[in-house]
Amino acid sequence: MSVSLRDAKPANAECIAEVILASRGAFLAFAASAHTDDEIRTWVRNVLLPSEEVTVAVAKRRIVGVIAIERAEGASWLTQLYLHPSYVAQGIGSTLLAHTLATAPFPIRLYTFQQNAGARRFYERNGFVPIQCTDGSANEERCPDVPYELTAPARARAVDAHSVRSVPLKGGKP
Numbered sequence: 001m002s003v004s005l006r007d008a009k010p011a012n013a014e015c016i017a018e019v020i021l022a023s024r025g026a027f028l029a030f031a032a033s034a035h036t037d038d039e040i041r042t043w044v045r046n047v048l049l050p051s052e053e054v055t056v057a058v059a060k061r062r063i064v065g066v067i068a069i070e071r072a073e074g075a076s077w078l079t080q081l082y083l084h085p086s087y088v089a090q091g092i093g094s095t096l097l098a099h100t101l102a103t104a105p106f107p108i109r110l111y112t113f114q115q116n117a118g119a120r121r122f123y124e125r126n127g128f129v130p131i132q133c134t135d136g137s138a139n140e141e142r143c144p145d146v147p148y149e150l151t152a153p154a155r156a157r158a159v160d161a162h163s164v165r166s167v168p169l170k171g172g173k174p
Helices: 010-027 037-051 092-103 117-125 152-160
Strands: 003-007 053-059 062-072 075-083 108-113 145-150
Touching: 003 092, 010 037, 010 053, 010 062, 010 075, 053 092, 062 092, 075 092, 092 117, 108 117, 117 145
Parallel strands: 075 108
Antiparallel strands: 003 053, 053 062, 062 075, 108 145
16 A cells, blocks of 8 residues: 655644544543543644644545654654554554654654553554653543653664655645
């Protein structure tokens, strides 16, 4: 399957929100959202897109994945990485992450839920190291989480292991 990456545009807010909502519904049932679907759509449009570096993965003229980076506290924070459930385990998450590893300043940090075993394996396979486990009292879902960090040497290994391809879309916009 051919996948292209590109910067997200304000017009993509609804599609990005749908990917996030579908992914959370399929994979994060243990972490009930503190927000309604409409609140998440509004947040994507009014907060995420204007304030973070957001990249989308496009397959068959459809947005199927999203990754977002925020620069804060002397690090790049990977705040969002979601794939539409129909496109999981096809290399799209690895492609999005490899793109980010090639472009974001390090260290790169993120949080994921302790129960999200698939995400934890994915990040650890790509060189991220868990820092500690928390009780979740600092996140909106109140679900135990774990912060991860990736330093420069691991970043270089991960980038070498993946081929990042970004090609322009043909025949229209998603």
